[in-house]
Amino acid sequence: MTSAFEVIRRITNATPAPAADERCDMCDEPIGGDHPHVVNMEGRTLMCVCRGCYLLFTDRDATLRYRAVPDRFLSFPDDTITAVDWDALEIPVNLAFVFRNSALGRMVAFYPGPAGAIESDLSLTAWRSLVERRPVLDDLADDVEALLIRLPDRTDHARTGGPATEVLLLPIDVCYEFVAQVRLRWRGFDGGSDVKAYVDEFFTAMTARARPAGAR
Template identity: 45%
Template sequence: MCAEPLDERHGHAVDTGTRALLCVCGACRMLLSAGGTVVQGRYQAVPERYLYVPSLRMSEADWTELQIPVRTAFLFHNSALGRFVAFYPSPGGATESLLDLSAWDRVLAANPGLPTARPDVEAYLVDRREDGFACYLVPIDACYELVGLVRVHWKGFQGGPEAARAIDAFFDRLRRRGEVIAETGRPAGPDLAASAAARTRGASGGDRGRGGDAGGRQGSGPGSGRACAGDGAGREARP
């Protein structure tokens, strides 16, 4: 982004106009971070927050309604569109789910203790497991690192054992790095839908907002010194 030389341990910023992920030096990242002097501009620094929710309150019916054909998807609040969008990794890159995301509103309502992701720079990465659903609140570049792993390792129709091992190792690294959020739910009540709608409307406000999108080059591990993340082919991923 500037003339400063970069090493592997550099940061990223999202260009909210083009949805591209840019490599930035430490000084630029500080300026573009929450609380920085130009945080309200076109470029937003990608933070380094990693949270792990082992047991997300999400039903199989919710997942089926989203029609995600693989085990994982990431959702974030796109500030330009003013709503959540959902993507999942595929051999062709990040693929958007174009369906109505009311199922995700129900998930948010059922998990009021789920920390709120910042718009355009953080995402909810959901992993469907045999015993239920786990959720990770991660920097958006971590999601595109996963997209890159899938592009590189996926073979055939079902991915193959190499892709499965790479994906499992990725989530293992996230679990080791993330701060555990043990309880996010509450019993269902008549105000759940209204609560979810209010949280969605409030997503565009500052540090309490939600997710982001962008892409770049494949990285070496979630949070591994802000290595580049992306589609695994050296191209920018711009959903």
């Protein structure tokens, strides 16, 4: 069986560069640079597809070999995941994304680094407790949607009792592109100023694009 890390690394590496003359990986129809993706569950690779092929695999409850990556961007209130929740999850860094891997039957966590996505520890007990208290976090399609979570530097917030955490629900292909971009910019031990600027920019852009979770 493929490990979750292997899975994410392969998808990261397989993220195709946009090209004007791209064709659907399923039916060979020409598609533009802005096209949807499906995850091939067997090889865990990302495939570029036309709208018609994409629509064949949008049923999130079906047992399908391919799964359409939804085009859904959600933001959550600042207190959705508190610093206390974060500590309980046992994720050793301040920025990570989590998703449910249906092949493993559990949540997995990854964070971006100089070599791509790195699998993180994740306390499944703490995660279950968190979604019991915040059920809005549990509305996540298996394998194709992820929660990207950032905890600001705590030293900035020492006097306010705890920093606000940023939480976004993003399509998995967007998360892998994010990881790829961080990797490209990584310098030195902690990524350096380019990574920091890129991450800030990314959160600003994604927050602007997202609608608040629960809103209709």
